[in-house]
Amino acid sequence: MIQLQTPLPIAFLFLPLLKLMAESLLFSSAESLLGKLASRAFQEASLAFGVHRDLQQMKETMELIRGVLLDAEKKNPQSSALSEWLIQIKRVFSDAEDIVDDFECETLRKHVVNTYGSCSRKVSRFFSSSNPVVYRLRMAHHIQDINTRLTKLASQRSMFDLQVIHKDTRVVHVREMTHSHVNPSNVTGREHDKQEIIKLLLQDDHGQSLSVISIVGMGGLGKTTLAKLVFNDPIIHACFPLRMWVCVSNEFELRNVLIKILNSTPNPTRENFNNFETEQLQIHLRNTLQGQKSLLVLDNVWNEDPTRWDELREIIDVGVEGSKILVTTRSHKVATIMHIKSSNLYLLGCxxxxxxxxxxxxxxxxxxxxxxxxxxxxxxxxxxxxxxxxxxxxxxxxxxxxxxxxxxxxxxxxxxxxxxxxxxxxxxxxxxxxxxxxLPSYLKPCFASFSLYTKDTSVFGTQVCTLWGALGFLPTPKASESMMDVATQLLHELWSRSFLSEYEDYGGECRFKLHDLVIDLAVYIAKGEFEIIDNHNPKLYKNAHHLRFVENNLLDQALLPSSLRTIIFPRGANNEDFLNTLVSRCKFLRVLNLNFSEYASLPRCIGKLKHLRSLSLMENENLTELPDSICKLQNLETLLLVWCMKLQKLPKGLANLVSLRYLGITTIEPACPEKDIASLTSLEKLGFYRCDNFESLFKEILLPTLKEFSLSDCKSLKTVSFHAIKNLEVLMISNCNKLELSMGLNNQILDLRLKLLILSDLPRLVTLPRWLQGSANSLQSLYIQHCINIYELPDWLPTLNCLQGLSFLYCPNLLSLPDNMHRLTNLKEINVTGSYELWKRYKPDVGQDWHKISHVNLVCNDYQSESEEELTDKS
Structure with a gap:
């Protein structure tokens, strides 16, 4: 492993894995559960079911145990007896949570029957349940069993000399948000290192066509930050006409690396390189590199197999003298296999x-x-x-x-x-x-969930919100707040503690990355609770609640814990026996993620997963049908059917999904089921993707709770009534060629609340729609990209006084910005990548109109703008 020349204190030698660190999440579990037990709605339900007294006893005993959990956390138990006691508490709390959720499910089922059943016997039959007397007796028996276990555990707490601490007094002091891009003034102590790396990149290679410079150092030193400082330096811009940035991470598979490199090069024709074979990729890349002096940054390289590196080098070495590769890595061995001369290896010190x-x-x-x-x-x-x-x-x-x-x-x-x-x-x-x-207790389970994410990938706030909401980690929103608002607040708090990097707030949506060491910490903390199952770790922990499978073949070996809450399937999953076993065995499942799997249908008994909150089936290319029983899942908050290209029709009874907050649809049905969608009174986010047969939307309905709306690749769509969705905060429209962009408003200006607007690949867009003026006091981010016919911007653009970010990407016919741009005092950045006329006119110091926007940062990258592309394509 890496041996740094700079001496480190003993604190950085080896940190042993303590037993079951997930037990440190117990206090937050207790807080959440006691909050539910104390709620008025639950008190009324317990009286109705005749179990109020037993549940009160459960609550009182849990409060006794809760009082010493914070002290147990602080002791960081090495004692096997204390550790075993905490394990038993974890189990009984988990079982108690299932009972509480079961009562909530039954209450919600009765609500659906009472609301819709009076109009339809079919609905009553659809949601029929067992005899209510039998249900009460069964639940009363479960509660008595839990009370017996809790009483025994409470009597043992004095054995461990634990102090009673009823309230978690830790608070998060939130710093103000700063701009997410690397700002040299925010980096301390690396100016000398930056200049040394630049020297290595600019040095004469004596006819060598391609050389490699490596920044080597342990995690947390700031290798990536240093590489960014170098990459964005004006001297490097002037010396290397073609610059590419690729985050390689753990997998150094040739085809994937080629795709990443091509995605970081100019792509005016918008090729989808994911569909290319390796041979096509290498031809396209070599043609791109031919005749251009280039700089390729390979960030976070772990590959120690010289054969894989040799394969890549043969492709990217096209004989252009002076081209360079800049590598960041923790491993000296990586630097060695890449044939780096000693003079080209830069050891980054503390x-x-x-x-x-x-x-x-x-x-x-x-x-x-x-x-x-x-x-x-x-x-x-x-x-x-x-x-x-x-x-x-x-x-x-x-x-x-x-x-x-x-x-x-x-x-x-x-x-x-x-x-x-x-x-x-x-x-x-x-x-x-x-x-x-x-961290305060309410943030700890949120942080632990980061263990399920892969390293070096962008994470969107929507993804986190979906997971945290499904697992009950989010506090109840206040009046006028959405679940996304609550999730964003928690993410902001974690950002303020420096656990998130490259944080970008677009207004209504955010994006960030997790440092490798942050994910390592999350894995360490969540051990035994959240588990990644791969070839290196094929073992299942019997107490685990949350699993992500990495390899398809590992599904055959898995004996699933019946208490499972979360399961994330691997890409290409098609093991029907495993799926059937999961659905029939894991009745308390909250999150089921089947993205990129290959199932043609789902088991009909999926309707029995009454605790399920999130069901994601994105990009299932073989999925042709869904059982109607999905609509029995009254607790379901997220249903994603995005890019399921063969899905013939939507399940019947969508209106019964009364808890649904997030719905994403791809379907070949002839029309949108608008009445069903209008019945979803909790819906906050809605998206239609490749719904090619939809011609109009929302003529006769209102969606007052909707905060975010996305349209993508709806080829036949002509009209959308804005009156139905006027409370939106986020609107994204992409590749809807026939859509009338006036949105039925003509010259009307409604009082709107948009914070983020993205308009992409819209040939009918020639200027900004007038209705956008209605968001003058709310719009923070505006992205216009690949709109080849937009030729002017309205004079009223500078009245959007809350704007912080503007992007005009690949808009070749847009020649100028409006006058009075200086009025946009909150504006931090304008990105004109691919819009070369704008770049020439406003180029810093030399453009004829640069003085008009000199108060903001003007960006023009000659590589694909990753963040905006991802934001448009996300679902």
Whole structure:
């Protein structure tokens, strides 16, 4: 493994895996469950079912146990007896949660029957259940069993010398959001490193056509940040006409790497390289590289197989003298197999104590406040020494102390025992674990769920919101708030602790990445609760609640825990026996993700998964039908049928999905089931993708709860009534060639609430629609891309005074921006990638009209703009 020349403290040698770290999530589970038991709705339901007294006993015993859980967390139990006690608590809490949810399901079922059944016997039969007397007796028996187990556990709590702490007093002090792009002024202590890397990139190679420079260092040093500083430097722009950025990560499979490289090059014809064979990919890439001096950044390389590197090098070496590859890696072996000369290997060292302290101050204090608290600053100096000069460690610990002025809290961080634990350089940092420990309980399960995400991928707020909502991690929204609003607030809090990187808030949607070490920490924390099943870890933990399978062949070996809450299937899954077993055995499933699988249909008994909150079937190319029993799932909050190209029809009874918040549809049905959709009174997000037979939408309905609406590739769609969806915050329209963009408003200007608007691949768009003026006091982000016929922007554009981001991507006929752009005082960035006339006119310092927008950052990348593309294509 990597041996850095800069000495590190003992804190960074090896951190042993403690038993069942998921037990640290128990307090948040207890809080959530007690909140449900105390709610008025549940109290009324318990009285109706005749189990009120038994449930009150359960609540009181759980409160006794809850009182000592925070102290158990702090002890970080090494004791096997305490660890086993916490395991038993976890099991009984899990069973109690299932009972509480079961009552909620039964209450909701009765609501559906009472609402719709009076009009239709068919509905009553559809939602028929067992004898209510038998149900009460069965549930009463389960509750008594849980009470017996809880009483026994409560009597044992005194054995472990645990203190009673009823309330989690930890709070998150949120920093103000900053711009997500790398700003050199926000990077501390790396100017010398940047200049050294630039020298290596510009040095004469004496006729060599392709050379490699490698930045090597352990996780958390800031290798990627340094590479970005270099990549965006004007000197590099001038020297390398073609620049490409690829995040390689763990899989160095040739075809995937070729696709990533091509996706980072200019692509004016918008080729979908995912459909290319390897031979086509290498021909296209070599043609792109031919005759151009290029810089290719391969970020986060782990591949140690020289054969795979040789295959790639043969393709990308097209004989252009001076072309370079810049690699970031943690491994010296990676650098060796890529045939790097010793002079081209750059060992990135730790920050100096001075630079570390400067970085710490940025994150721990508001501007200038460090001078008001000299004693805290002195303690901070001691904390910084323990961070060993790693920027990620300095930032996370500094963020955890932001706005705290109690010396005891600072000393507690300085004196925490975790600094004395050993750690291997590839494992998590004590600083990260310490920052996690200081999170309030409601954020801990949210953080643990990050263990299910793959490294080096962009994560959208919608994805997180869907998962957290389904698992009950989100607090109940306040009046006028959506679930997405609540999820965004929690993400913002995690960002404020530096757990999220490259965070971008588009208004109504956000996007971020997770550092490798952050995911490592999440895996460490969630061990035994959230599990990734792959060839390296094929074992299933009997107490696991959340599983993601990586390999299709592993499904044959799995004996599923009946208490499973989440399962994410691997790409290409087609094991019908496994799916049938899952649906029949795991009756408490909350999340079922079958994206990219190959099932032609689903088991009809799926309607019995009454606890299911999220069902995702995206890009199932073989799916032709769905059982109507799906519409029995009254708790379902998310149903995604996006890009299921062979789906003949939607299941009957969509109106019965009374809890549905997020619906995404691809279908070949002739018309939209508008009346059913209008009955979904909880619906917040709706999307139609490749619904080629829809011609009009929302003529006679209203969707007052809808916050986000997406249209993509609906070839026949001509009209959409904006009056039906006027409470939208996010609107995305892509590749709907026949759509009348006035949206039925003509010159009307409604009072709108849009925060984010994306218009893409719309040949009928010649200027911005007038109705957009109605969002003058709310619109934060506006993206216009691949609209080849837009030729002018309206004079009223500068009245959109909340705008923070503007993008005009690949709009070749757009020649100018309106005057008075200086009025947009909140505007931070204008991206004109692919819109070369705009770039020439407004190019910094030299463009004839640059002075009109000199207050904002003008961007023109000659590689595909990843974030906007992903934002448009996401579902």
């Amino acid at each position: 920050l100096s104590e001075e630079d570390s302290l400067s970085l710490f101050v940025k994150y721990a204090f508001k501007d200038g406040d460090e001078m008001k608290h000299p004693q805290l600053l002195k303690i901070g100096e001691e904390i910084v020494k323990k961070c060993g000069g790693l920027p990620l460690a300095v930032k996370t610990v500094g963020s955890s102390l932001f706005s705290k002025v109690d010396e005891k809290e600072w000393k507690s961080v300085r004196d925490n025992e975790i600094w004395n634990l050993e750690q291997n350089e590839k494992d998590i940092l004590p600083a990260l674990k310490l920052s996690y420990d200081q």
